[in-house]
Amino acid sequence: MTDKILKAMTPKRKTAVNGKSPAMTYFVVLAAYAVLELCIKTGIMSSHLQGLLVPMVYYAIVAVGLNICVGILGELSLGHAGFMCIGAFGSAVFSLLTDGVLPDGLRFLLAFLVGVALATLFGFLIGIPVLRLNGDYLAIVTLAFGEIIKNLLNALYLGIDENGLHASLSNQMALGLSPDGKMLINGAMGVSGTPHDANFTISMVVLLIALFLAQNLVHSKHGRAIMAIRDNRIAAESIGINIVRYKMQAFTISAAIAGAAGVLFSHNISTLQASSQYFGYNVSIMILVYVVLGGIGNLRGSVIAASILYLLPELLRGLNKYRMLIYSIVLIVVMIFNWAPAAIAWRENLAAKFKAARKENV
Amino acid sequence: MALLEVNNLCISFGGLRAVDDFHMTIEKGQLYGLIGPNGAGKTTVFNLLTGVYAPNEGRIILDGQDITGHKTIEINQDGIARTFQNIRLFSQMPVIDNVKAALENQYSYSLFDSLTHLGKFRQVEKEITERSMDLLKVFDLDRFAETLASNLPYGQQRKLEIARAMATNPKLLLLDEPAAGMNPNETAELMKTIELIRDKFGITILLIEHDMKLVGGICERLTVLNFGRVLCEGPTKEVLSNPEVIKAYLGDE
Amino acid sequence: MSFLTSLVNGLSLGSIYAIIALGYTMVYGIAKMLNFAHGDFIMVGGYIIFTCVSTAGLPPAAGILLAIVLCTLLGIGTEKVAYKPLRHAKSNLAVLITAIGVSYLLENLALLIFGADTKSFTNVVTWPGIALFGGQLRIQGVTIVTILVSLAILIVLQLFINHTKNGQAMLAVAQDQGAATLMGIDVNKTISLTFAIGSGLAAIAGALLCSAYPSLTPYTGAMPGIKAFVAAVLGGIGSIPGAMIGGLVLGIVEILSKTYISSQLSDAIVFGILVVVLLVKPTGLLGKVTQEKV
Numbered sequence: 001m002t003d004k005i006l007k008a009m010t011p012k013r014k015t016a017v018n019g020k021s022p023a024m025t026y027f028v029v030l031a032a033y034a035v036l037e038l039c040i041k042t043g044i045m046s047s048h049l050q051g052l053l054v055p056m057v058y059y060a061i062v063a064v065g066l067n068i069c070v071g072i073l074g075e076l077s078l079g080h081a082g083f084m085c086i087g088a089f090g091s092a093v094f095s096l097l098t099d100g101v102l103p104d105g106l107r108f109l110l111a112f113l114v115g116v117a118l119a120t121l122f123g124f125l126i127g128i129p130v131l132r133l134n135g136d137y138l139a140i141v142t143l144a145f146g147e148i149i150k151n152l153l154n155a156l157y158l159g160i161d162e163n164g165l166h167a168s169l170s171n172q173m174a175l176g177l178s179p180d181g182k183m184l185i186n187g188a189m190g191v192s193g194t195p196h197d198a199n200f201t202i203s204m205v206v207l208l209i210a211l212f213l214a215q216n217l218v219h220s221k222h223g224r225a226i227m228a229i230r231d232n233r234i235a236a237e238s239i240g241i242n243i244v245r246y247k248m249q250a251f252t253i254s255a256a257i258a259g260a261a262g263v264l265f266s267h268n269i270s271t272l273q274a275s276s277q278y279f280g281y282n283v284s285i286m287i288l289v290y291v292v293l294g295g296i297g298n299l300r301g302s303v304i305a306a307s308i309l310y311l312l313p314e315l316l317r318g319l320n321k322y323r324m325l326i327y328s329i330v331l332i333v334v335m336i337f338n339w340a341p342a343a344i345a346w347r348e349n350l351a352a353k354f355k356a357a358r359k360e361n362v
Numbered sequence: 363m364a365l366l367e368v369n370n371l372c373i374s375f376g377g378l379r380a381v382d383d384f385h386m387t388i389e390k391g392q393l394y395g396l397i398g399p400n401g402a403g404k405t406t407v408f409n410l411l412t413g414v415y416a417p418n419e420g421r422i423i424l425d426g427q428d429i430t431g432h433k434t435i436e437i438n439q440d441g442i443a444r445t446f447q448n449i450r451l452f453s454q455m456p457v458i459d460n461v462k463a464a465l466e467n468q469y470s471y472s473l474f475d476s477l478t479h480l481g482k483f484r485q486v487e488k489e490i491t492e493r494s495m496d497l498l499k500v501f502d503l504d505r506f507a508e509t510l511a512s513n514l515p516y517g518q519q520r521k522l523e524i525a526r527a528m529a530t531n532p533k534l535l536l537l538d539e540p541a542a543g544m545n546p547n548e549t550a551e552l553m554k555t556i557e558l559i560r561d562k563f564g565i566t567i568l569l570i571e572h573d574m575k576l577v578g579g580i581c582e583r584l585t586v587l588n589f590g591r592v593l594c595e596g597p598t599k600e601v602l603s604n605p606e607v608i609k610a611y612l613g614d615e
Numbered sequence: 616m617s618f619l620t621s622l623v624n625g626l627s628l629g630s631i632y633a634i635i636a637l638g639y640t641m642v643y644g645i646a647k648m649l650n651f652a653h654g655d656f657i658m659v660g661g662y663i664i665f666t667c668v669s670t671a672g673l674p675p676a677a678g679i680l681l682a683i684v685l686c687t688l689l690g691i692g693t694e695k696v697a698y699k700p701l702r703h704a705k706s707n708l709a710v711l712i713t714a715i716g717v718s719y720l721l722e723n724l725a726l727l728i729f730g731a732d733t734k735s736f737t738n739v740v741t742w743p744g745i746a747l748f749g750g751q752l753r754i755q756g757v758t759i760v761t762i763l764v765s766l767a768i769l770i771v772l773q774l775f776i777n778h779t780k781n782g783q784a785m786l787a788v789a790q791d792q793g794a795a796t797l798m799g800i801d802v803n804k805t806i807s808l809t810f811a812i813g814s815g816l817a818a819i820a821g822a823l824l825c826s827a828y829p830s831l832t833p834y835t836g837a838m839p840g841i842k843a844f845v846a847a848v849l850g851g852i853g854s855i856p857g858a859m860i861g862g863l864v865l866g867i868v869e870i871l872s873k874t875y876i877s878s879q880l881s882d883a884i885v886f887g888i889l890v891v892v893l894l895v896k897p898t899g900l901l902g903k904v905t906q907e908k909v
Contacts, residue, residue, distance in 0.1 A: 328719035
């Protein structure tokens with residue numbers, strides 16, 4: 001079986017669709033893991049920085065998920081933090097319910113599957129209305145759904161006692177929980193006491209799985225159909241590609257991966273709250289920034305950009321209150337440098353001159 | 363029995379009759395031309411035949427089957443494939459993937475196989491790749507297989523669009539101004555390609571074209587459209603020497 | 616009576632959303648971009664007025680005027696420096712991300728200059744308002760002024776667009792930039808003008824918003840900005856009456872659901888309305904349906 005998986009992981013064709021070889025991506029991730037692990041083991045890395053590793057990886061995972069939506073499907077989503085939120089809460093509640101009942105490893109594995117399954121389900125349900133819309137309308141509706149999810153979870157009270165589950169959208173008292181009942185979700189106070197099951201290694205494994213699935217998808221019949229729709233919907237229809245089905249598939253997979261990141265999120269934090277800081281539209285936008293800077297449709301780029309950009313403000317900590325200012329200026333400058341037609345022409349011109357000069361020297 | 367039979371096809375856009383009482387019969391294996399001045403409604407006819415628009419009236423019978431009102435996707439499965447006046451390729455995908463995408467309905471493996479590359483994935487992908495390369499060879503595009511479609515020269519892009527349409531195994535191929543924007547050399551090459559695929563695949567072709575050299579050179583029968591109505595139809599030579607047709611093209615002096 | 620009070624408050628909040636949404640919708644219609652930084656101009660306007668009135672002791676009118684002028688200039692400048700280079704970029708996501716960068720920049724500049732603490736804003740409308748039904752229904756001065764100002768803005772904008780050369784130029788650029796250029800319209804100038812108007816409106820919205828809800832932080836503009844964006848989409852993005860209607864609907868729904876359903880769920884309801892409207896009418900209430908030509 002492992003042999004088969006390994007075989008599947010090494011593609012025959014070297015040039016991938018976006019000019020990036022998938023094997024190289026796994027190598028980059030594994031190498032980064034080895035270096036970082038070494039830094040931890042030898043004590044070079046501060047504990048503060050160590051604490052940032054898991055978040056860095058789960059943001060990289062959401063970025064991969066979002067890139068399937070933005071880069072491969074070609075639809076702008078501003079609500080992926082919402083899917084992350086669902087994965088986080090679903091798995092956290094499951095872990096709370098089974099804490100002490102199941103062995104730790106199995107509990108986390110099942111919690112992971114529950115979180116992903118819920119995010120998949122919501123991705124599917126939300127995809128049905130959303131994917132009927134186009135362009136910026138689609139984007140704003142995903143934003144709306146993200147906010148609705150966050151808002152509802154913020155107002156949700158969920159508890160359990162011998163009579164089963166109790167839910168309310170108004171307050172804790174309305175649950176009518178018996179004295180030995182247990183609060184699962186406490187409104188805006190969120191979920192507390194989720195076991196810390198996620199760690200750097202597990203996160204990296206999840207990242208690798210996400211990348212494996214995403215890159216395989218790109219190099220498959222389903223991926224080609226999805227990208228055909230992205231490139232030209234009318235032509236895709238004309239060759240018999242079922243637009244709705246493939247759009248749904250891409251969107252749902254994308255949501256599922258975001259959900260997986262959510263599971264890591266909730267199992268790495270003491271108190272999980274559906275606050276704007278963690279799951280608001282601004283988080284979705286932050287992830288979109290990772291995707292665009294890493295290259296639209298470039299999965300490896302998403303991972304690299306998410307990692308660097310997540311750590312950047314932390315590395316700039318020495319500059320204290322100027323760091324976010326610098327971050328925003330860097331963002332604007334990089335965007336103009338990378339995307340402005342004038343800047344691209346200037347760069348190409350410079351490269352050509354450089355080449356010519358080198359030829360003369362030889 | 364005729365491969366395509368169209369009767370009394372009508373469509374209006376906001377009170378304007380774009381196509382009115384359109385009729386046409388194409389026999390199997392024929393190379394048929396649809397001509398007419400700009401704005402006569404030729405592309406609208408294509409859009410009606412391929413389900414982009416649903417006709418207000420009329421019937422479309424393909425190979426004995428009534429396909430009127432079918433959606434674009436179904437019509438492709440019914441056996442009609444097309445190219446577009448303004449080229450519509452999957453521009454950010456390699457040339458070979460443009461063809462592979464069109465094989466979508468002929469090969470299958472599950473989404474799970476796609477995500478894991480296990481199961482039937484390898485076997486089926488191998489077949490898809492072979493079929494695609496074979497098709498690209500017919501169009502002399504195999505050397506560009508890994509090139510991004512948008513980086514192909516113009517003439518080759520037109521050919522790739524035809525190759526992609528052919529990949530869906532159609533009974534009837536619709537070509538919307540295949541020679542538009544081509545230089546005489548490219549047009550000559552295109553004429554050879556069109557005749558080649560007709561002979562090699564035994565397919566029926568309906569094309570819209572303004573280039574009279576191409577139309578006169580390869581089409582066996584013509585229908586002339588003017589102001590949304592059929593002006594005349596018949597064997598190419600007869601139609602092209604019809605004074606009505608010449609008048610429609612050159613205007614009333 | 617409490618229903619009427621809520622309704623009036625909703626109208627007032629809706630009017631503020633509408634003013635912001637007008638800026639959104641004009642910029643979207645003409646420059647074809649989602650200006651995510653638009654909401655932050657409200658905050659910038661708020662801080663300028665705060666500085667003028669509370670720190671420098673100037674009269675409110677002077678503060679508002681200065682805020683409008685400075686926001687207008689800032690809007691034009693931002694477009695020139697950050698957005699214009701990306702106007703013809705390969706992906707329209709590029710300019711969207713840059714706008715997000717501008718938004719971060721403005722928020723963090725404010726954070727640096729004014730700090731994170733909440734500034735209490737002095738109401739710029741000194742009129743106490745009116746009491747109706749023997750004092751049962753009290754309407755604050757700022758509420759009435761807000762509604763009147765937004766109405767005035769709507770009328771002036773409609774007149775400007777339909778009856779002036781520059782307004783017509785905006786319509787032309789919104790339809791087709793290339794064709795507008797061929798007709799001798801200065802596209803750059805028209806886009807600049809659009810940003811100027813949008814940013815000026817944001818400053819006015821800032822004055823009204825901070826007067827009605829007198830707490831000012833670097834993030835004051837973000838959520839109203841997003842809500843106004845939702846309002847613009849709800850009404851049909853690109854449509855000026857649509858922005859107005861969308862804003863009013865949103866404001867009223869928000870206040871009514873806060874009063875009668877749940878203040879925690881009001882945002883979910885507001886966004887839910889957007890989802891429902893777009894499902895019934897995919898281009899918003901007054902948006903035009905365009906179909907891609909085959």
